Amino acid sequence: MxxxxxxxxxxxxxxxxxxxxxxxxxxxxxxxxxxxxxxxxxxxxxxxxxxxxxxxxxxxxxxxxxxxxxxxxxxxxxxxxxxxxxxxxxxxxxxxxxxxxxxxxxxxxxxxxxxxxxxxxxxxxxxxxCNPEYHRPVPPKEEYKCDLAVVATAGITWQGFRRKAVKLLIKPLVEREYNIKIWGARWEQLNSDIVGFSVPDKYLCGKLPYHETNAVYSSAKIVLGIQNRTDELNSRTFEIMAAGGFMLAPDTEAIRAHFTPGQHLAVSGSEEQTIETVDYYLNNDALRHKVARQGRQKVITEHxxxxxxxxxxxxxxxx
Structure with missing residues (x-):
């Protein structure tokens, strides 16, 4: 054909x-x-x-x-x-x-x-x-190394679950000044009155070429997998995991329908749980790497x- x-x-x-x-x-x-x-x-x-x-x-x-x-x-x-x-x-x-x-x-x-x-x-x-031939682990790059990474486009007037997911995962980490880097468009236009928090410029890294996403996912210790809805998975879910990234995602029905928390990735259902989960996996390198490997195997085999x-x-x- x-x-x-x-x-x-x-x-x-x-x-x-x-x-x-x-x-x-x-x-x-x-x-x-x-x-x-x-x-x-x-x-x-x-x-x-x-x-x-x-x-x-x-x-x-x-x-x-x-x-x-x-x-x-x-x-x-x-x-x-x-x-x-x-x-x-x-x-x-x-x-x-x-x-x-x-x-x-x-x-x-x-x-x-x-x-x-x-x-x-x-x-x-x-x-x-994911395409395992393209979405794959690559050698870490110094400019992308960080404890936590976000690759996502910001919504100036976010509505629905995506706004909730951003507040759930990013807000507590930014407010406590974790080592986080954020790539994507429009973050500098974020309206704190709408989303409920602001992101200091020091965390913003600008737009990221698509061919560099693997390097970010391979260099950061934890990648925050922002989701748009509770009943579906966005593209970066599979791409992050295929590139060997350890992903922390919102605890949604779609995530649990396809993956097992603690085995393929980590999840959070509250701002408090986000902090607890991040601290736990940042202090357990071997376990974090094991979960990332298992998550990668899951997506490249099934998805x-x-x-x-x-x-x-x-x-x-x-x-």
């Missing part, structure tokens, strides 16, 4: 395409949607499947309408992975579907499957995963993109 994977974000490019290739698919990644380039690539490669994902700078209205035109005119399978569900379903995913006209939708939110089915599409649940690719192909082929 020839699959034209259209995306420019390294998180997507280094994820599912690898799993599809491992299963024998001929995958071409196209990171530009200039009309002439797209037409030439499409005509030369003659894909059986067009695959799009996420919310990236490629997805302008004009580009989406062009993809939709090709989907209809070429009568081709167009699979879209809606990774912004459910928060941005109505503002992003639904307009994407209407303009780009995919035939199949995969979504990270199981509750959104029925919505796409009602739109007449073949829809399936497809969670995030890898080869397994996700099998699910994708089963849906696309009706198998």
């Amino acid at each position: 020839r699959i034209l994977f259209v995306d420019c974000d390294p998180q997507y490019v280094n994820g599912l395409p690898s799993g599809l290739r491992q299963l024998g698919c001929d995958v071409m990644v196209l990171s530009s949607l200039e009309k002439d380039d797209f037409k030439l690539t499409f005509d030369l490669f003659q894909p059986h499947v067009l695959f799009t994902a996420g919310w990236t700078k490629l997805h302008t209205r004009t580009n989406l309408e062009m993809l939709g035109e090709y989907t209809v005119n070429k009568n081709i399978i167009h699979a879209y992975w809606a990774t912004e569900d459910p928060r941005w379903t109505e503002k992003w995913s639904v307009p994407f579907v209407k303009r780009a006209k995919p035939t199949h939708v995969f979504t990270i939110d199981p509750d959104s499957v029925s919505l796409y089915q009602k739109m007449g599409l073949v829809a399936s649940y497809l969670p995030w995963a 890898n993109y080869r397994n996700r690719a099998k699910e994708v192909l089963a849906v696309l082929t009706g198998g």
Whole structure:
């Protein structure tokens, strides 16, 4: 099967395409949607499947309408992975579907499957995963060494569980001046009146290129795995653990459905427990390393993109 994977974000490019290739698919990644380039690539490669994902700078209205035109005119399978569900379903995913006209939708939110089915599409649940060839332990770097690390984009007007998770994990550590480093956009714009605390500039390290995330996860003693919801796991959950990072996450139903606290990672359900857990694992290096190894083995074995690719192909082929 020839699959034209259209995306420019390294998180997507280094994820599912690898799993599809491992299963024998001929995958071409196209990171530009200039009309002439797209037409030439499409005509030369003659894909059986067009695959799009996420919310990236490629997805302008004009580009989406062009993809939709090709989907209809070429009568081709167009699979879209809606990774912004459910928060941005109505503002992003639904307009994407209407303009780009995919035939199949995969979504990270199981509750959104029925919505796409009602739109007449073949829809399936497809969670995030890791690519062990890319998300892997690397030698620690001095500039990333710290007791605690955060890699996440801040929300200026955070709502829902993500705000609670940030207060649960980051607030008590910042207030007690732990050795913590925070990478990501918009942290300097954090509104303390909304989120309930402020983060001093000394903890902020700015944006982090995606190809450097493995180095942070391999250099920090503990990585805080901020979650967006209680019933799903975000992409960094799998990427942190696959890179050998020891992760401390909020104690949610989704975490416990896939991992065992104390065996694969650590969890916290309160600010007090965050401090207790951090102190415990910072003072127990051998145990922390053991848990990190077990967590890594869990995700690279069960939650890898080869397994996700099998699910994708089963849906696309009706198998």
